[in-house]
Amino acid sequence: MEKNATYTSLVAVGDSFTEGMSDLLPDGSYRGWADLLAARLAERTPGFRYANLAVRGKLIGQILDEQVDAAAAMRADVVTLVGGLNDTLRPKYDAGLVLGQLEESVARLAPTCGRLVLMRSPARRGPVMERFRHRWESLFSFIDELAARHGAVVVDLYGARALGEQRMWDVDRLHLTPDGHRRVAEAVWQALGMEPADDWRAELAPHLPDGWLTRRTGDARFARQHLGPWIGRRLTGRSSGDGRPPKRPELLPYVPLPEPGDMGARREA
Structure with missing residues (x-):
């Protein structure tokens, strides 16, 4: 991949992870790794455009039905797709159905964008991870296969030990803290061929257990x-996403506004 390539647009597709929960802003909205990534890309490219179609709680079938075609029509330089983990948490998980819907999503998106980014999602270490480990690792292996078949990039967040630390997860135990979102933004930044700003895999400082x-x-x-x-x-x-619209449904210019004490900041188009 070309180093320090120029990207003019980004579309983010998925569920709460991509919507930005739990990177909470003072006004009660969520920022998250996709907004942070867009802000950094916008600093490099005047007129940079960004859409975030992700909505919390969505299953991969809903992402396919409600977001994929809209994202494909935008023909962005970069599209990120993260989905399927919500499905694996359901008691009646149908692996064949979910993997088929994920495959169809990738097949529709890959030809319409310059670079498709997929992810092996992070997982908080603990009993929930152990219970669902087999489902998740099967899903991630399939994502690797899809990426190889369609020329997509895979960001391996699951393999980063630091992102499994309990301190990286909000009190709901389902969503990353602001520091976790910053690390994900850096991981995708590097996967797109940009010069590293820091080590997103760096281990956390030792601390006394609670x-x-x-x-x-x-x-x-x-x-x-x-x-x-x-x-x-x-x-x-x-x-949790019933009736909730995407926070940024159109591919529009993205102008980051600095947040107090935080470089990566929120935008207002």
């Missing part, structure tokens, strides 16, 4: 604020 009471208090808060509502949505067939 005490028993702190852990139990955190478990109780997690169950009350996040696990309970998540189970409720599963039982009633609802999703």
Whole structure:
């Protein structure tokens, strides 16, 4: 891949990971790695355009039906596609169906963009990861196959030990912290052939583990604020993204506005 290539447009496709949860901004909206990446690319290229079609809670079939054709029509220099992990968490996971929908998504997107970026998603180490490890690793192996077949780039976040650290995950235990999102943005930046700004795989500084009471208090808060509502949505067939539009549905010029104390900042077109 050409080093320091010029990219004029980016379209991000996916679920909550790409929407930017839990990289929360003061106004209550989410930024996330895709916005951070767009800001950096926009600094290099006047008139740079960016769309983010991702919506939290979406399954890969919904991404295929609601986002893929719209993204393909934009004919961007770079398209990122991350999806399928929400499906693997469902009790009635149908691997054949999910992999087929992912394959169709890649087949539709790859011919329409200059560079398609896929990811082996990060996973928080712990009992949930162990329970779903087989599903995830099968999904990631298939993503590798799709990338080889369609000339896409794969960013291996799953293989980065630092991104599995509990400190990289928000209190909901499903979404990365702002530091995690910054690392993902850097990983994609480098995968696109840009000069590294830092080591996104760098290990975290050692720290003393939380005490028993702190852990139990955190478990109780997690169950009350996040696990309970998540189970409720599963039982009633609802999703956190129902009725929610993409945060940036059109491919428009992206002008980053600096956030206090944070270089990568939010835009306003």
